[in-house]
Every structure is written in C-alpha cells, then in structure tokens.
Amino acid sequence: MTYIKSKKIKIAIIGGGISGLSAAYFLSKKYDISLYESKNYLGGHAITLKKTLLDHNNKPKVFYFDIGFLVYNEKNYPNFKKLLKELNVKTEKSSMSFSVSTKELNYEYGSTGMLSITNNLKNIFYKKFWVMIFDIVKFYKLSKKFLNNKKIKDLTLEIYLKKNNFSQIFINTHIIPMCGAIWSTSFKEVLNMPTRYILKFLDNHGLLNIYKRPQWLTISNGSIHYVNSIEKKIEGNIFKNEKVINVERKNKKILVHSKSFSKKYDKIIFAIHSDDILNLLQKATDDEREVFSKYKYEENNITIHQDQSLMPNNKNVWSSWNVLNESKKFDNKNKITVTYWINKLQNLYTKEPILVTLNPPYRNLIDKKKIISKFILRHPLLERKHLVLLNKVKNLQGKNMTYYTGAWMGYGFHEDGLKASIDLVNLINLEKND
Numbered sequence: 001m002t003y004i005k006s007k008k009i010k011i012a013i014i015g016g017g018i019s020g021l022s023a024a025y026f027l028s029k030k031y032d033i034s035l036y037e038s039k040n041y042l043g044g045h046a047i048t049l050k051k052t053l054l055d056h057n058n059k060p061k062v063f064y065f066d067i068g069f070l071v072y073n074e075k076n077y078p079n080f081k082k083l084l085k086e087l088n089v090k091t092e093k094s095s096m097s098f099s100v101s102t103k104e105l106n107y108e109y110g111s112t113g114m115l116s117i118t119n120n121l122k123n124i125f126y127k128k129f130w131v132m133i134f135d136i137v138k139f140y141k142l143s144k145k146f147l148n149n150k151k152i153k154d155l156t157l158e159i160y161l162k163k164n165n166f167s168q169i170f171i172n173t174h175i176i177p178m179c180g181a182i183w184s185t186s187f188k189e190v191l192n193m194p195t196r197y198i199l200k201f202l203d204n205h206g207l208l209n210i211y212k213r214p215q216w217l218t219i220s221n222g223s224i225h226y227v228n229s230i231e232k233k234i235e236g237n238i239f240k241n242e243k244v245i246n247v248e249r250k251n252k253k254i255l256v257h258s259k260s261f262s263k264k265y266d267k268i269i270f271a272i273h274s275d276d277i278l279n280l281l282q283k284a285t286d287d288e289r290e291v292f293s294k295y296k297y298e299e300n301n302i303t304i305h306q307d308q309s310l311m312p313n314n315k316n317v318w319s320s321w322n323v324l325n326e327s328k329k330f331d332n333k334n335k336i337t338v339t340y341w342i343n344k345l346q347n348l349y350t351k352e353p354i355l356v357t358l359n360p361p362y363r364n365l366i367d368k369k370k371i372i373s374k375f376i377l378r379h380p381l382l383e384r385k386h387l388v389l390l391n392k393v394k395n396l397q398g399k400n401m402t403y404y405t406g407a408w409m410g411y412g413f414h415e416d417g418l419k420a421s422i423d424l425v426n427l428i429n430l431e432k433n434d
C-alpha cells in the first residue's frame, strides 16, 4: 500500500489481530494511523482456511473454516456484536458442546443428551460417572456462594478444589479439561489459575448452570469475512509482511524500525502479545520492564486434519470440543489435547469431518494423508498476579507516548481485545493532542 502523508497526529500500531485492527479502525477516523503486521495477512488468531473438500454428496466443493477464533455470544461480546453490525457481517448459530475421553479408563462422556447421560448409556453403570455428576452440581452451588461473598480471599483452583473435597474423577475428567479447553492451556497451568477469575468467567458464560446457556454464534464463511470488512474501512496505511524490529523513543518522537523501512510517529500502540513488548522496546523504563517481563504464554501446536482417531470412540459422544487423554491419569505437565469438530461449530457438511486438534499427543497418530495444515498459536497464561499486573499496565498507558492493547488485558478472548482497544481510543481522544 502507498504511504499517505498527513498533518494529523501520527500513530503507529503494531499487530493486526482484533486488538490492532479495531484500534486502527476507530483511530483512523481522526488520526493518521499506520498498522504493521508481520504476517502477510491480517487477523492474528482469526485465521480462516479455504480448501476444496468432498461434500456430503461426495462432490468437490470449496469450504471456508476457522482454526483459531471460532465462536462468540451476544451476551458476553457486546462490543464485538456492535462491531459486526457496523461492518455488516453475516453470522449464524453455532453449537457448543463438550466431551472428555480417557482412553485407558475406557471412559467418555459428552455434554449433550439429558444430563450428559443419554449419549453414552454405558456410563449409567459406572459409579465414578455418578460421583462426577454429583460434584458438578456441588461445584455450581459452591461457586455461586464463593462469587457472592467478596470477603472470601482468592486462591488457586488447585487449593479451592482440595479445600472443598472434590473427587479426582470430577477434577481430572471435568473441571480441568473444561478450563484447559476454554483457555487452551495445560492441566498444570489450569490448577494455578485464580479461582475467582475462572468462576466469574464461567458464571458470565452461563457455565455454572445446567440450563440458560447463551446461544453461541460463528461468522458465516469464516472470520476472514469480518477481517476483510474492517480492513476495507481503515483509512490509513496497512503494512503487511512488515515485522517491527525495534521501537525507539527519541526527542518526543517514536521511531519505528521495521523489516524494510523506518518511520517517525507521535505515538505508538503495542497490539501484540505482552511478553513480546520488551523485545521491541528500546530503552524500556524500569516500570515497563517490571511489568512486561512477568507475562508468560503457552504454545499450542495446531493440526487441521480429517482423521477421526482423536475423536471419542462412541460417535454419540462427539461434541464441538473434545478433550482426549491417552493415559489413566491426567498428567499435570501435559498440554491439553482438544479437537474442535469444525463441522458442528460452523455448520459445514463434508464427507469426512473437518477437525482442528490442539497439541495432538503423538503427532504420528494422525494419518499424514489426512493432514490439511499445521500452525503454532500462543495463548496467555492467566496466573494470580494477572490482575495486579493489569493495574500496573493501566498506569503505564500514555507514558512516553506509548500505549498497549490486547486480548491479554482481559480473559484472553476477542471481546477482551476489542474492549481494551475501545478503552484505549477513548483515552487517546481525551488527551490534549497538540
């Protein structure tokens, strides 16, 4: 794209995911913005693949499907809902359900069917299954009490579960896999997460009730459609395939050095992962170092394929999200293995299922001929120190002409990135910009 010259305040934004895209979209109405993205496409974790596959009538057809950002709901994503309406993007109902298979225990259940029972009748005779159901109901009740009593000090999920004597079958085959799947994180990290934070999220999303769960939605023909729409509406410079290498702050100006050129700006916005900021920021202050050195991310290996071997054995149990454990015990250190059944999530009718597996246990297990693609995506680890760090980030906003946004400023989801950018835009608009 050609560079547009202007006398307006010049703002550089690094990162073309929902956070950077939305910041660019709102700010470009008033300022001279430049958006830098290291990849040759925008969207960050909103990635859509286009592939010709056999449809349910055995005929070749082009399908669009997502492998990162997949679903949202209108209750918990009010800003995203508004943005999609403004962009005139079509959406459709998605279906959310969850299954767990523990191969060596020969135990699997899915969340659909009456109280998860009717999808695998074998479980009726399995005592541990009933212990799990009992503990699910107990968890809902206790968690609501915990949330309503602000005086109870926050603690890690591991301690909360121990203190309340939850059974191992509930811990290993329900709550840890569920949270691990939601936050794409390992079992060990789930146990380290702050309980209040988890429960607030589960409660907001209706996951502490058996009924009254929100209707999940997905973008028709993939999230690429909203990414393309927002890109068209950004009135500024978009530099794709232009990785920022270094950010210098000198004489009240910002100098951005990227892969192929350097440019001067008045302000800089980091819309990248929080643990990457110090790698780019030259001469970071002590406060910046203190905050951004503490963030941690976890890598997820993502394989997109059509091999059913990582799905539950019993087809009635197949759900939108399917957690698989190969061993008898959930190994704390293991990364979560979860397979998204894309057909169910995005209403696609193909001959062979479209599956997206995070962290396949033995990658060789997936039939090579059935692999469509592979990616690595990083997800923030939400630890107890997270809330303290966020307050510190708020104090850093605007200091040294430097600003921050990202899904990491909330629960790590699309609405969080968008909300962080809206707050940032409001802050910049309130500043005396002369």
Ligand SMILES: Cc1cc2nc3c(=O)[nH]c(=O)nc-3n(C[C@H](O)[C@H](O)[C@H](O)COP(=O)(O)OP(=O)(O)OC[C@H]3O[C@@H](n4cnc5c(N)ncnc54)[C@H](O)[C@@H]3O)c2cc1C
Residues within 6 Å of the ligand: 014, 015, 016, 017, 018, 019, 020, 036, 037, 038, 039, 042, 043, 044, 045, 046, 067, 068, 069, 070, 071, 072, 184, 242, 243, 244, 245, 271, 272, 273, 276, 280, 300, 358, 377, 378, 379, 405, 406, 407, 408, 412, 413, 414, 415, 417
């Ligand atoms: C497997 C998976 C599934 C998910 N599913 C959902 C879902 O269904 N719903 C939901 O709400 N959330 C989901 N999420 C969470 C998702 O991560 C967030 O919703 C959101 O997309 C993160 O947006 P972001 O803009 O903050 O960061 P990102 O999307 O990570 O964007 C950051 C961008 O910065 C770019 N960048 C980094 N460094 C540089 C540099 N030096 N120079 C230039 N550019 C740079 C990167 O290439 C990237 O494009 C999922 C996450 C994962 C991993």
